[in-house]
Amino acid sequence: MGRATRCARALAPLALVALASSHAAQNSFSKLAVGQRISDLSADGSVAVGTSGFGHFRWSEAGGIVFLGGYGPEGAANRAKISRDGTRVCGGSVDPTSGQYALSLYTDASGAWTQLAGIGAPCLAEVSSGGAISGDGTSIVGRGWLGCASAHALQWHASTSTSTDLGSSSSGGGSFASGTNLDGSVVVGWEEDALGSRQGAVWVNGVQTLLTDAASGLPLGEARDVSDDGTWVVGVGAIGNGYQAWRWSVATGGQSLGMLPGVFDPRGGATAISADGRIIVGFVHPDGTPEVFAEGFLWREDLGMVGLTNWAIAMGQAVPAATLLSLPRALSDDGSVIAGVARVGGGGAGFVMRMDELVADRWTISRSGGGAQSLALRSAPANAGKLYVLLGSLSGTIPGVSAGSLVLPLVPDAYFAARLNAPNAPPMSGGLGFLDASARASATLTLPAGFDASLLGLVAHQAYAVLDVPGSGALLDVSNAVSLTLVP
Incomplete structure (x- = not known):
């Protein structure tokens, strides 16, 4: 188990209820x-x-x-x-x-x-x-x-x-x-x-x-x-x-x-x-x-x-x-x-x-062709080098998870829990890591052609949180949400 994974699992419960620090969100x-x-x-x-x-x-x-x-x-x-x-x-x-x-x-x-x-x-x-x-x-x-x-x-x-x-x-x-x-x-x-x-x-x-x-x-x-x-x-x-x-x-x-x-x-x-x-x-x-x-x-x-x-x-x-x-x-x-x-x-x-703070290159993936949604993560410059975790929800964005003055725009559900427990597990890569020197990162959600037909019509929302790791473990920033709809 890598350092980032150990940190995320240890600090995730704290991160979702911690008071926001003085770092400003870029949104x-x-x-x-x-x-x-x-x-x-x-x-x-x-x-x-x-x-x-x-x-x-x-x-x-x-x-x-x-x-x-x-x-x-x-x-x-x-x-x-x-x-x-x-x-x-x-x-x-x-x-x-x-x-x-x-x-x-x-x-x-x-x-x-x-x-x-x-x-x-x-x-x-x-x-x-x-x-x-x-x-x-x-x-x-x-x-x-x-x-x-x-x-x-x-x-x-x-x-x-x-x-x-x-x-x-x-x-x-x-x-x-x-x-x-x-x-x-x-x-x-x-x-x-x-x-x-x-x-x-x-x-x-x-x-x-x-x-x-x-x-x-x-x-x-x-x-x-x-x-x-x-x-x-x-x-x-x-x-x-x-x-x-x-x-x-x-x-x-x-x-x-x-x-x-x-x-x-x-x-x-x-x-x-x-x-x-x-x-x-x-x-x-x-x-x-x-x-x-x-x-x-x-x-x-x-x-x-x-x-x-x-x-x-x-x-x-x-x-x-x-x-x-x-x-x-x-x-x-x-x-x-x-x-x-x-x-x-x-x-x-x-x-x-x-x-x-979170920008997607596409908002749909088709069952007939499959494909990948590329996500660009852009946090505030003060958060360079800090830990991020990219989470998701199939239940929408409102009311979201409140953490002091910040709100992570995702409704917790089974998909949210799965992503929290294994942020880099398929279909997501880059779901957990450290922001680079410019406070940026990238992630990709990939689905193959012919994915399970029962998933058609689902709308998944993604958003990320930044934690003060290394540091106090406090929640520093949350992003906007982006959507992905699964279509025929």
């Missing part, structure tokens, strides 16, 4: 002041940007809010967006000499806003307004005015410091670009006809495609975001798909994502998608109400659409009381950090929710 929930609304995240979720009445701002857990200036009033055409590395921000600013408002770029190197080229004459004092920045920071998209008669989607290129008019195929209508992929080769947004109806649009290297629902063939609503490789586009529902949030690809056409129950006369929209397209967040709200009065959702193929607030609590996140995660707007690349606007009373406050 976290941060809520900003009412009126400070977050709109985007860097690739790893460590930096967020948003807008308030005082202009655009950047936020990090360590540094809090830093106001960047720029033009402040919140609006769909005036939200700050950030590059993958967190060093370049797009938004809006006002030229102090001319008084004109325009799409602008803020860089760490300059410490200031630079207005970008428009595509035509301004409308009153507005030249252009912002939509998004590419992951590599070399392309910015939004809307540019062609006088007050029309406005078109535009794309600014860092290589030439010029903007391209992406055009509109609608006679008398305009267009708007709201998102772009990693390298700027794919731009998404919408086209508006002369009567104001909006249809989702994609521009690939400047060539436009209007988006339709695969089932009905009717137009989809505004496109809001796109995966890093440009394959998947997400957006807002329209009458042709029952006003449901949707995702679209060239191969599949538009696919509706469903609705949350209990919302009167619902209208849904997807606002952000992970880099690989596997995780989508968005909102469902009653018709005629602002998006911030919506209920936020998370969508995955294995889960379908679930209410974001309840899902986060079930996975072990400490969402504050009387806080509804109503309008998620941004995801980190791997989807483990979610940010947006929470409803607190009658107001909207920015939130950043980290659920990245």
Whole structure:
């Protein structure tokens, strides 16, 4: 019997009732002041940007809010967006000499806003307004005015410091670009006809495609975001798909994502998608109400659409009381950090929710093919070198096991006991060990093809605990839960 196994068996009963030490868990929930609304995240979720009445701002857990200036009033055409590395921000600013408002770029190197080229004459004092920045920071998209008669989607290129008019195929209508992929080769947004109806649009290297629902063939609503490789586009529902949030690809056409129950006369929209397209967040709200009065959702193929607030609590996140995660707007690349606007009373406050202590590469294993779920364990840096044990439950995550201020989000059952007694026994490898110098580890749950048919439909949840071994044996940290569903 190895040292880690002896320690775990000796200390496991203590660990599940011990008071938490002073080490902080890496999973976290941060809520900003009412009126400070977050709109985007860097690739790893460590930096967020948003807008308030005082202009655009950047936020990090360590540094809090830093106001960047720029033009402040919140609006769909005036939200700050950030590059993958967190060093370049797009938004809006006002030229102090001319008084004109325009799409602008803020860089760490300059410490200031630079207005970008428009595509035509301004409308009153507005030249252009912002939509998004590419992951590599070399392309910015939004809307540019062609006088007050029309406005078109535009794309600014860092290589030439010029903007391209992406055009509109609608006679008398305009267009708007709201998102772009990693390298700027794919731009998404919408086209508006002369009567104001909006249809989702994609521009690939400047060539436009209007988006339709695969089932009905009717137009989809505004496109809001796109995966890093440009394959998947997400957006807002329209009458042709029952006003449901949707995702679209060239191969599949538009696919509706469903609705949350209990919302009167619902209208849904997807606002952000992970880099690989596997995780989508968005909102469902009653018709005629602002998006911030919506209920936020998370969508995955294995889960379908679930209410974001309840899902986060079930996975072990400490969402504050009387806080509804109503309008998620941004995801980190791997989807483990979610940010947006929470409803607190009658107001909207920015939130950043980290659920990245335990991350899975998949959420289903099929009986026909078998397979492995790879798990990445990421604890707080102070826990480097400490003992971890990865546990599981077939009975869900609520109420979990309370240990002082921490809650391990697993309901104890026979599977929990089996994993506690033999953490590294099949089907799990890496279920017990010591975190490395970066407080990380990995584990794998493997099932062969043709596993027992009686297991079909089971949902297993995994989460881990970190113990002060070597040391006092106290419980230092618990992770969020991740799920695995066994399918045919």
